[in-house]
Amino acid sequence: MEAAIEKYLALKLGVPSVKVSHLLRIPGGASRETWMFKAVWNDEEERHAEEFVLRLDPPASLVESEREHEYAFYRAFEGHPEIPVPRMRWLETGPEHMGAPFFIMDRIPNCESSPRTILEPFWAEARPMLARRKYEILGRIARFDWRGSTIESVIAPPALDACWKRELDYWEDMIDRHEISPQPISRAAIRWLRANPPPPAERISVVHGDYRTGNFLYRTDGIHGIVDWEMAHLGDPLEDLAWSFMEAWEWARDGKKGGIIDVEDAIAAWEHTSGMTVDRDALRWWDVLMGVKGQALWLTGAHSFADGRSSELILAMTAYWLNNFQDEILLRSMGRSA
Amino acid sequence: MRPPIPHTLQVVAGTLATQVLPEARTPFGQQAVGLAAQLCVLISQEFDRAVARLVEENGAVVALFARATDVVPAGELRDRLAAAAATPVPGPDLRVSALQVVNDDLRRMLIDLHAAVEQLATPEARALDAAIWDELRASTQRRHLMQG
Incomplete structure (x- = not known):
């Protein structure tokens, strides 16, 4: 893999050769292969040494999305430091260089991303600030004016009153195509969602699609990058809020959302920067849908593993652990737990 | 005799976690x-x-179907429920794969029954709806696993 990256970078940088080292696959990803590496090269004037991250499409994953799509969302936030993202460098949509589509971005150094690390005692002092920042940034994403940005080239905005149905249809179809066994709890949730639709979205916003602890890069002084935009789209901003609140992300199992913040504090931070007020009934609708979405993702991963398209153990784990856990979450979301 | 399979897998897990992981x-x-x-x-x-x-x-699901035949109006669904309720459970094949095929068929029909019952307002239908939710809760308890 080093050789392929070296050849590609030399081509893109217009230099005779590039030396790649410290190539490591970053653990945790269940949807894309993410690799980090160092690259050194000389041009006519000086020696360069930079760190990069490569995101490579795998044969199968939890998510079915286009690499070009994710790249466009990252690019849209260049020049908007209030929504920090890594700088994008190169995108390839064909298999000719690495065997699959990929993009390369700058690596933001010396950051953590693990949802468990932030729970360690070392982070106790910084944790409340990081938690508040997480939702302040999400509020800014909700308020971001995407019109005229790279996002418009890859996705069409839905109507205000169509956001809920588009998402519900999408995730129901995902379950239709990937369930290994019937899902009576998810199907009951879907019937409830269709019978009790939420009001139209207050505005059409950028929706990250996987906004949770684990998908931002942090140091003790703040959040330096929002990553993993592969499920990003335009829609109701309450969707991101509901997804970030999902019980599956309560890493400490203490009721704190994302393991780090009480729900009311999170909503207050989000409302402060988004300029919007959370409709609690609508948020509950999105909470149930996010339970269905979670199940659809776990079923997709389990299906990929079961049919042999992927041998990633994390996808087997979704089948043995997360499918039933997500059903338990759905029962609680619908007020149907014991 | 052979070591029981659950014990063997537990030992494999311990070996992976304590001896292989650090390497x-x-x-x-x-x-x-x-x-x-x-x-x-x-x-x-x-x-x-x-x-x-x-x-x-x-x-448990077949028992719900037997009860449902007195609640669901005459028609294709009730016929299917009656046929399923009349089929001996378990059948002669106790392999997990065979039982899973039966389970999938029954739970697919349970979805149809649940959707139909939601549309009925009779006290019997409401009681059956509650019983279906009881079964769905029980199904998650049956599937619950403890992480090591």
Whole structure:
């Protein structure tokens, strides 16, 4: 893999050769292969040494999305430091260089991303600030004016009153195509969602699609990058809020959302920067849908593993652990737990 | 005699976690070994209980179908429910794969029944709806696994 990256970078940088080292696959990803590496090269004037991250499409994953799509969302936030993202460098949509589509971005150094690390005692002092920042940034994403940005080239905005149905249809179809066994709890949730639709979205916003602890890069002084935009789209901003609140992300199992913040504090931070007020009934609708979405993702991963398209153990784990856990979450979301 | 399979898988999990994991040189390798150990723990539990879980659940769903034949109006769904309720559970084949095929068929029909019952307002239908939710809750308890 080093050789392929070296050849590609030399081509893109217009230099005779590039030396790649410290190539490591970053653990945790269940949807894309993410690799980090160092690259050194000389041009006519000086020696360069930079760190990069490569995101490579795998044969199968939890998510079915286009690499070009994710790249466009990252690019849209260049020049908007209030929504920090890594700088994008190169995108390839064909298999000719690495065997699959990929993009390369700058690596933001010396950051953590693990949802468990932030729970360690070392982070106790910084944790409340990081938690508040997480939702302040999400509020800014909700308020971001995407019109005229790279996002418009890859996705069409839905109507205000169509956001809920588009998402519900999408995730129901995902379950239709990937369930290994019937899902009576998810199907009951879907019937409830269709019978009790939420009001139209207050505005059409950028929706990250996987906004949770684990998908931002942090140091003790703040959040330096929002990553993993592969499920990003335009829609109701309450969707991101509901997804970030999902019980599956309560890493400490203490009721704190994302393991780090009480729900009311999170909503207050989000409302402060988004300029919007959370409709609690609508948020509950999105909470149930996010339970269905979670199940659809776990079923997709389990299906990929079961049919042999992927041998990633994390996808087997979704089948043995997360499918039933997500059903338990759905029962609680619908007020149907014991 | 052979060591019981759940015990063997538990030992494999412990070996992976305590002896192999520290030798893994990269974060991705460590994650893979950790996941393999966790999967062994989960599969060891599932192996031991799979037949009991499926037999119990298939019986519980068939019992709901028998009850539903007095609640659901005459028609194609009621005919299917009656046929399923008349089929002996468990059947002669107790392999997990065979029981799972029956379970899938029954739970697919349970979805149809639940959707139909939601549209009915009679007291019997409301009681059956509550019983279906009881069964769905029980189904998650049957599937619950303990992480190592």
